[in-house]
Amino acid sequence: MxxxxxxxxxxxxxxxxxxxxxxxxxxxxxxxxxxxxxxxxxxxxxxxxxxxxxxxxxxxxxxxxxxxxxxxxxxxxxxxxxxxxxxxxxxxxxxxxxxxxxxxxxxxxxxxxxxxxxxxxxxxxxxxxxxxxxxxxxxxxxxxxxxxxxxxxxxxxxxxxxxxxNLPEGEPLFPDDVVSDKSARFMIGEIMREKILLRYDKEIPHGVAVLVNTFKKREDKDLYDVSLDIVCEKPNHKAILIGKQGSALKETLAFARKDMESFLGAKVFLTAFVKVKDDWRDKLNLMREFGYGEEKDL
Ligand SMILES: Nc1nc2c(ncn2[C@@H]2O[C@H](COP(=O)(O)OP(=O)(O)OP(=O)(O)O)[C@@H](O)[C@H]2O)c(=O)[nH]1
Ligand SMILES: [Mg+2]
The missing domain is CATH 3.40.50.300 (P-loop containing nucleotide triphosphate hydrolases)
Structure with missing residues (x-):
């Protein structure tokens, strides 16, 4: 093998x-x-x-x-x-x-x-x-x-x-039903970030981190409760992310929810809050909080 x-x-x-x-x-x-x-x-x-x-x-x-x-x-x-x-x-x-x-x-x-x-x-x-x-x-x-x-x-x-x-002979490193080392919870945050990358321009998507606060399947139901924080860098980015009367955010969430549902094979009840953390991409403690980099990097 x-x-x-x-x-x-x-x-x-x-x-x-x-x-x-x-x-x-x-x-x-x-x-x-x-x-x-x-x-x-x-x-x-x-x-x-x-x-x-x-x-x-x-x-x-x-x-x-x-x-x-x-x-x-x-x-x-x-x-x-x-x-x-x-x-x-x-x-x-x-x-x-x-x-x-x-x-x-x-x-x-x-x-x-x-x-x-x-x-x-x-x-x-x-x-x-x-x-x-x-x-x-x-x-x-x-x-x-x-x-x-x-x-x-x-x-x-x-x-x-x-x-x-080019690979050596050896035993498999993972069981054969595993496709990734990342959890479903991680992918849910990433799907949200993907839709933000697709939907918004310039520095906005690059300055966004997504935190998954709740990722929970309801008992006896094919339904997940998902609650996210969408963290951006500046108050004007927050305004753009949300849009007029929340319209931009609503559309982006609907877009993300559809993909989350096909990924999970279940319905998703999705809520999200947009928060500002000034210039978090230059703050090592916040980057660590958002899951980027290894302890030794930071
Ligand atoms: N036409 C065409 N487009 C492709 C192909 N592979 C990737 N793309 C497009 O190229 C863009 C970048 O693709 P990604 O797979 O995100 O590239 P990446 O190298 O992972 O990018 P980073 O994660 O930003 O480093 C996307 O718009 C893809 O749809 C291909 O074989 N043909
Ligand atoms: Mg890539």
């Missing part, structure tokens, strides 16, 4: 979480068109005939000055250590820049086997693929480069096969 861990690394917005979800076959990480969607390391587990692959989805590499980003970057960096394989996800439709090559070289220098998943091939001209593969090779990236489309499910069987080939 092959069994091992695979760190999924790459620039922000490259398509890491989308790829992990489609490989695992279930949504274990939220996805949005905005960079810095993933904030934690999330394990997604794929059981195949004769193999178990434990993917560690990570926050994308991104340059920004706040303390939350610094913690997220540390999470990405430490997640790429002590693994059996690094799956470097590259957004193919953006071409290949010097910065991509130097980032890949940085991870190659860890001395761990690496595969580049060159993704989003569905939104780019086909002829660019061999040209970029050549540019990567000539830039010193000698590992396998696999063009895929997570959205269209293209070339994923080949990618999985190559991943399994």
């Amino acid at each position: 092959k069994s091992g861990t695979v760190a999924v690394i790459g620039k922000a917005n490259a398509g890491k979480s989308t790829l992990v979800n489609v490989l695992v076959g279930e949504k274990v990480a939220i996805v949005s068109p905005k960079p810095q969607t993933t904030r934690d390391r999330i394990l997604g587990i794929l059981n195949e005939e004769g193999a178990q692959i434990v993917f560690a989805d990570t926050p994308g590499i991104y340059k920004s000055g706040n303390a939350l980003t610094a913690v997220m970057m540390r999470t990405a960096e430490t997640s790429a250590k002590d693994v059996d394989l690094i799956l470097f996800v590259h957004d193919g439709h953006k071409g290949v820049a010097e910065s991509d090559i130097s980032l890949m070289k940085h991870y190659l220098s860890f001395g761990i086997p690496m595969i580049v998943a060159y993704t989003k091939t569905d939104i780019m001209p086909e002829e660019q693929i061999p040209a970029d593969a050549k540019a990567l090779f000539e830039g010193g990236i000698g590992c396998d480069v696999v063009p895929v489309s997570a959205r269209r499910g293209k070339n994923l069987t080949k990618l999985k096969k190559l991943i399994v080939e």
